[in-house]
Amino acid sequence: MSTLVPAGARAHLARRATTVRQSAVRDVFDIAMDPDLVSLAGGNPWLSGLPLEELGATAQRLIAQQGTASLQYGPGQGLASMRAAACTVMAADGIPDADPELVVITPGSQAAIDTACRAFADPGDVVVVEDPTFVGALTSFQTWELAAVATPTDEHGLVPEELDATLTRLAAEGRRVAFLYTIPSFANPSGLLLPAERRERVAEVCARHDVLIVEDNPYGQIAFDGEPVAPIAAAHRDRTVYLGTMSKIFSPGVRVGWALVPEALHREFYLCAESAFIHASTTSQMLATAFVTEFDWQGHVREVTGLYRARAAALQDALTEHWDPAFEYTPPAGGFFLWGSLPAGVDTVELMREGIAAGAVFVPGAAFTPVEGVHSTLRLAYSFVDEETLVEGVRRLAPVVDGAVAG
Ligand code: PMP
Numbered sequence: 001m002s003t004l005v006p007a008g009a010r011a012h013l014a015r016r017a018t019t020v021r022q023s024a025v026r027d028v029f030d031i032a033m034d035p036d037l038v039s040l041a042g043g044n045p046w047l048s049g050l051p052l053e054e055l056g057a058t059a060q061r062l063i064a065q066q067g068t069a070s071l072q073y074g075p076g077q078g079l080a081s082m083r084a085a086a087c088t089v090m091a092a093d094g095i096p097d098a099d100p101e102l103v104v105i106t107p108g109s110q111a112a113i114d115t116a117c118r119a120f121a122d123p124g125d126v127v128v129v130e131d132p133t134f135v136g137a138l139t140s141f142q143t144w145e146l147a148a149v150a151t152p153t154d155e156h157g158l159v160p161e162e163l164d165a166t167l168t169r170l171a172a173e174g175r176r177v178a179f180l181y182t183i184p185s186f187a188n189p190s191g192l193l194l195p196a197e198r199r200e201r202v203a204e205v206c207a208r209h210d211v212l213i214v215e216d217n218p219y220g221q222i223a224f225d226g227e228p229v230a231p232i233a234a235a236h237r238d239r240t241v242y243l244g245t246m247s248k249i250f251s252p253g254v255r256v257g258w259a260l261v262p263e264a265l266h267r268e269f270y271l272c273a274e275s276a277f278i279h280a281s282t283t284s285q286m287l288a289t290a291f292v293t294e295f296d297w298q299g300h301v302r303e304v305t306g307l308y309r310a311r312a313a314a315l316q317d318a319l320t321e322h323w324d325p326a327f328e329y330t331p332p333a334g335g336f337f338l339w340g341s342l343p344a345g346v347d348t349v350e351l352m353r354e355g356i357a358a359g360a361v362f363v364p365g366a367a368f369t370p371v372e373g374v375h376s377t378l379r380l381a382y383s384f385v386d387e388e389t390l391v392e393g394v395r396r397l398a399p400v401v402d403g404a405v406a407g
Contacts, residue, residue: 016143028363031356038360038393043188043336044384045248049303051295055287058294062286074282076274078105078258082285085292086258090244092298093220094230098242098260104270107280109218109245109257111273113137113181116214116241117144119265119272121178126170128180130158132339132368132377134188134216137181146178148370155330157194158182160201167209179212179241185220185229186335189368189379193333196229203236212265213240218248219335221301224309238262241269246288248336249301256280256288308336314387315380318394324405336383341365346376346404354400360393 010018032041063070077083083100090098106112113136121127123145129137131150141148151166152159163180170177182202184194194202206213213232220228233242237260245257257280261269273279291297312332319327319338329340342348348364355361365377382390 016145019142019145028352028361028367032361036359037356038389038396039385040360040362040380040382040390040393042384043381045252045336046304046307046384047251049300049307050251054295055291058290059283059287062290063283066286070283070286072282074279074285076279077270078103078280079282079285079289081289081293082256082280083258085289086244086260088292089246089249090242090260092228092301093217093244094228095234095242095260102261102263102266104259104261104266104273105280105285106257106259106273107255107277107284108247108252109216109243109259110136110140111255111277111280112243112257112259113214113216114140114143115259115269115273115276116179116181117141117146118276119269120212120214121146122176125176125178127178128163128166128170128211129370130182130187130190131371132189132365133181133370134183135363135367137216138368138370141181147175150370153190153192155192156198157184157187157190157192158198158202160198160205163202164205164208167205167211171209177209177211179214180206181214181216182232183216183219184232185217186222186332186337188219188335189337189363189365190330190339191332191335191337192330192339193229199229199232200235203232203239206239207236211239214243215240216243218243218245221249222305222308222336223334224305224312225333233260238264241265246291249297249304250288250291254281254284254288256284305334308334308383311382311385311387311390312338315382315390315394318391322394322398323401326405327401336381338380338382339365339377340380341377342401342404344376345374345407347374348376348378351378351400351404354403355397358396358400360396362397 032039082105083103086103087098126147126149127141129148130153152162215232233240242260352364363379365375
């Protein structure tokens with residue numbers, strides 16, 4: 001851990017601010033911006049296929065037509081038009097009958113995760129997470145002084161029996177579990193897809209323990225084969241807070257996401273959201289709504305999915321050709337990431353530093369787990385770099401991987 005806070009300033013900081021994850025691993029996201037490095041680190045979506053001129057003309061028309069309303073404060077829950085657009089996107093995710101009255105628009109799903117902490121968890125409470133899990137969620141949990149407790153996963157994701165055992169143990173310890181945080185479809189960072197039958201069993205286990213589920217689904221439509229698997233929320237609306245976002249299917253810069261909240265919790269959730277950010281940007285909501293109602297947004301999702309599928313395949317071919325087979329991974333079936341592991345004992349934080357010296361960067365597994373210690377796992381993002389560059393990154397890292405495997 002490093003600290004940038006001088007002793008004098010430290011006295012003014014809340015404990016939560018000083019404990020926010022700030023390790024060598026976090027620095028990787030800044031380092032990854034260096035143009036001389038091949039970055040397999042950032043999970044940025046590919047945006048060049050967006051119809052920029054038409055979007056620009058639409059933004060101009062919206063502001064002209066809506067006048068000052070487009071620049072004014074709006075309703076705390078989000079614009080009715082954006083809530084309806086969110087329901088259209090959720091129907092394609094596999095939730096055909098979402099009630100727009102129960103949708104709260106947020107500035108991205110990161111803000112919805114933060115709002116879930118604000119609304120459902122007190123300091124010291126537990127959030128149960130699959131291991132590995134999304135670094136941004138772990139940071140949010142840490143900021144709210146929550147204990148992220150990992151429950152084991154296998155090559156299909158969450159293991160319901162293990163979740164049952166984890167929740168039984170936590171109950172015996174007298175811990176309050178605020179919620180289970182899970183990414184069932186093409187998870188960040190694991191890329192895993194939780195099968196439909198396991199989704200049912202996860203919901204059944206959570207019902208038995210009376211635990212709320214926060215289901216985060218930014219990647220569900222980026223499926224390389226077949227249709228998206230229906231979210232847990234589709235059949236378990238009363239127990240599940242479902243998070244969606246425009247970030248991966250349209251633009252992360254517009255900062256528009258949402259939560260579909262159980263009716264019994266909706267009012268408190270929305271008041272907590274309002275206390276944090278009042279509402280998501282009105283102009284952004286208008287543009288995101290127009291993307292869903294006036295553009296072939298599903299055609300765009302199909303196009304980017306095809307591109308990500310080709311990039312994932314190119315990455316795997318390059319790994320087969322250039323990396324020691326001791327690097328093991330589950331081939332991604334969707335999403336932005338390939339997750340793999342080197343033999344136990346290899347420290348991928350150290351390997352990341354060697355990789356940067358060799359001209360390429362990835363994110364070491366330590367970023368994605370609440371479990372302290374040495375981790376031999378790593379995440380490669382294929383969403384944002386073209387195939388040639390992906391191959392070059394893998395080639396640059398090959399000697400570093402060889403060195404680690406040889407010990
Ligand atoms: N959840 C997951 C699993 C993610 O991967 C990301 C983005 N990397 C987010 C939430 C945050 O996305 P947004 O831009 O909607 O805040």
